[in-house]
Amino acid sequence: MGSDVEDERQLVERAQAGDQDAFQELVVRYQRKVYSICYGMLKNQQDSMDVSQDVFIKVFRYLEKFNHNSSFYTWLYRITVNKCIDFIRKRNRRSEVDYNDAVGREDDIDGDEQIMSSTLGLRPDRVYARKELRDNMLEALDTLSEKHRTILILREVEGLAYEEIADVLGISKGTVMSRLYHARRYFQEAIKEYLGETLVVK
Incomplete structure (x- = not known):
């Protein structure tokens, strides 16, 4: 477990230093988990894909400010949850919530x-x-x-x-x-x- 945490920290530090391969590896490592959270909250495949993409865009923009006070995945999950909540609130304001949407259920x-x-x-x-x-x-x-x-x-x-x-x-x-x-x-x-x-x- 310790080696995994150390490996993750090294990846994050490399990504913070501008290593694009390291950032891509972080995306690959966590993209399924991020999508899973998004789909669980949004219940729509396309919305979940869009919000997942927004999550990693925000991670890319603010990664240099991540200070390792918490684990990277905790920080990532916090961003994901907040992005989903923001999306839900905006969607509700537009009155476009579809509670019968079944798109993607067989795959998720x-x-x-x-x-x-x-x-x-x-x-x-x-x-x-x-x-x-x-x-x-x-x-x-x-x-x-x-x-x-x-x-x-x-x-x-x-x-x-x-x-x-x-x-x-x-x-x-x-x-x-x-x-x-x-x-x-x-x-x-x-x-x-x-x-x-x-x-x-x-």
Whole structure:
């Protein structure tokens, strides 16, 4: 783990010094994770691709100001979440939110399966086999507030520790734990009508 952190730091420092290959390697390393967060929050393939691109443009512009007080990926995730929140707010102001958008769902089920299996206690193979359940799960995610949907994605899909989530969102660890508890409960309540199983809040 230590060598990975050191390798990442060296990559970042090279990129900060103007090494384009190093920056490209950072993009390759994190582009899927950034897209996963964007898709989890935006639920639209094209919007997620556009915002992901905006994220890396901002990273490129401000990388020289990154001071290593936090890990690079924490800094990157913070930018990603903020970009998504900004996009959602602008989209809502334009009244262009489409809650029935199904574009890209067949190609982006990994994160959905992780939320289903971890939050609902279902095995991933059962989740994948139940397409209708997955579709209903996506609708249930849309009913969550912005803050609850975001914290579920960071914890259940990206696997961030409570401390890392606190750093990304700028909140306390206690708030993370409380918000995650309520996010899981709200999600379970939203989806349980589609399930014949008893759900237990973690």
